[in-house]
Amino acid sequence: MKQKVFANTENVCLNQIHPNPTPQSFILIEMKKIILFIGVYLALCQVVFSSEGRQVKSINFDWKFTLTNPQGASAKAFDDTKWRALDLPHDWSIEGEFKKENPSGTSGAFLPGGIGWYRKDITLEKIDPNTIYSIRFDGVYLNSDVWINGFHLGFHPNGYLGFEYDLTPYLIEGKNTIAVKVDHSKLPSGRWYTGSGIYRNVWWETKNRTYLLEEDLFITTPQVSTEKATVHLAASILNQKKRKAKIEVQINVLDKEGQLVSSTVKKYQFQKQQEIALDFEVENPNLWSPKSPSMYTMETIITHNGKEIDCYSTTFGIRKVEWKPNEGVFLNDEPILIKGLSNHQDAGPLGVAVPEDVLYRRLKMLKDMGCNALRTAHHPFAPEFYTMCDTMGFMVMDEAFDGWWNTKAKFDYGLHFEEYWKKDLETFIKRDRNHPSVVIWSVGNEVKGYTNEQQKLLVEEAKKWDTTRPVTQGRGYKGDHIDIAGFNGHGEFKNVLEKYNEDHPQKLIIGTEITHTLQTRGVYRTKTWYRTKDNPAPWEKPEHFKKLEPKIYKIEDLSEEEVFEGISPKYQSSYDNSIVRIGVRDDWNRVEQMDFYVGNFRWTGFDYLGESFNWPARTANFGIIDLAGFPKDHYYLYQSLWSDQPMVHLLPHWSHKGKEGVKIPVVVYTNCDEAELFLNGASLGRKPMNESRQIVWQVPYQKGELKVVAYTDDKIQASKTIKTAEEAYTTTLTTDKRVLQADRKDVLHCEVSVVDQNGVFVPNASNELQFKVTGGGHLIGIENGDILDMSSSKYDLNRKAFNGKCLLIIQSNGQKGNIKIEVEGEGLKSQQLIINTIVL
Structure with missing residues (x-):
């Protein structure tokens, strides 16, 4: 049956x-x-x-775990009764303490690694001689060894690809013990936060001997x-x-x-x-x-x-994708632009152990924004990611490796590349090649010192397993063997893409990592910020700015003098004016104007852990959505450029105590023809949208209501209103579900917002909040989006609101009944919310 x-x-x-x-x-x-x-x-x-x-x-439930390296833990008879009980997926690094001295450093968000062991018993009443028994791990980070009943099954160094072992020769009737050692003791092992442990699903499979x-x-x-x-x-x-x-x-x-x-x-x-x-x-x-x-x-x-x-x-899926030189990409004979985002796989407070519900919510946000393509930076993602992309409608640039033979982080996969790359590339392509969402392969990213011959080896090996898709490489445009020229930061300078097209007219260009801009949710500056000049990266020097200045797409200041003083230089402005080399609007104009430039994968969709500028920062602010999953203003800028659904957005917020009479630049993003701004009911004028991709009013500040109305063909298509907030009074709790399944897997997100007595959001609130979750659910993550907040996202039940918001992620614990969410705050009226759990 x-x-x-x-x-x-x-x-x-x-x-x-x-x-x-x-x-x-x-x-x-x-x-x-x-x-x-x-x-x-x-x-x-x-x-x-x-x-x-x-x-x-699925055998995700009821494992035993220790973050130690006990002798003899692979043996079946080993006593693990005092180990911690937990369910998979699991990431132990995110459970650790942020410490400046942790060897993961800026790359790994200052979180710990270590050696961890997992054990689980499987009972078999009978072993069928005509059956093959196997175990499949979708992802273990890093350097895993697996045993069954004390027999060593194998070693797997790649932390991003799944692997499978045949258990059949070693099984017995009765209890069988699986033991897994995960060695992530040498750090940094990546240029971003990698996590540690059995962080993806694990499966037990049986099949006939003819299969x-x-x-x-x-x-x-x-x-x-x-x-x-x-x-x-x-x-x-x-x-x-x-x-x-x-x-x-x-x-x-x-x-x-x-x-x-x-x-x-x-x-x-x-x-x-x-x-x-x-x-x-x-x-x-x-x-x-x-x-x-x-x-x-x-x-x-x-x-x-x-x-x-x-x-x-x-x-x-049944579809036809054509990449035509100097014409662009055609999907089912229709031209299409790549409206793409690069992402790492972590989900902020959860690290890399990401439940399906959380992944779906993140992808749904990107879909609603108008995004149609995603790049897996810089490694294979979990299998369920590709299935969601298939059914939700994302094109995927599937990336196999970050670097090749030379390590980029001291202890990364480059140490094993020579021995494993061919097998891993074959596994990767065979795993994902039946997904219609995957439209292009990438064999590397910013590879250190690669040669043309090395690129040829990678591309030819990839094409042994699939010739139906083109192959690219992040910042691999100098090589002759990729089908599509991939440009990262260098492609953000003026005339670089045009010059490459002149020299290589038969190759399309894709922005594998374009563009880099930075924003902090709720933070605004009116003077344009350039990284090389104002906060250079470790490989940049301030004096280089004069040399680079003619190549940069400069953005005009929104005011002669800075309107918003006293903001930490570690935060970036949520106007579109904190750039590395080019802003969002200028780059999207290039995409629409150049047929050979087929689109891009912005760096990044979500803020991610790691690659911070220094202690005490968990990350840099490259995402258009913050660590908590709250959109920044760039989210709405991209929506105005990418979405077909009428929309309008205005910024900044309208709660600027002490700024009465000061001219505030009010910026509007819309995909409609024009917009009209109202302050306390009085029109401040109607303006058309133009190639600048934003409409700006200089508005003397006064308390009250700011409203924008967007028109197309003189008909109202969308509107938005923001109001001045009074003193913080309480919080509101908003969830993405009204019930949870009592299955130990289902997850809901609870958005906590600080509001005044009239229910108006307080955009600069920083009240200390206390959280309590009881009943049929438990907290698996707390996040406010503040990159400088080094509180534990797992164990600290107190958290400051950051610019008025905080997020709770709650998972079913398997108990039927109510879940009570309680929030108290410094100087705030307490709130609670009841969520029901059900058994299906």
């Missing part, structure tokens, strides 16, 4: 299914009616498993039109039995509704391995795109003597 899971976000009214839609709620609530056993990740991955053949089970090799499965769509598409399948079936396999293979292609659109049955006889190559035709296909991310499922059923022995399915 096959168990099927189909999910697609297209044409689904999520609010009819669940009042606060998440990937769990919109898939699981419906699917649990027909699924006897399946985890959240299985639903997200839309994989089909056979109850008589292949079975996959489909999932890593060899490759689905391509060589011919695509709106009338008809050809779908090509290449696959392998492995027979580990001594006798010849005599099997029947049925392959079904199903649409997003689960309806059969194509099918074939083949019979095979073979001894060890059988290759399969088949073509299918799909009439009037639903083509995949960011606006319409339609998915199909290919189901492969293997039977022997009429009995099903394996069933494996994977989702895929």
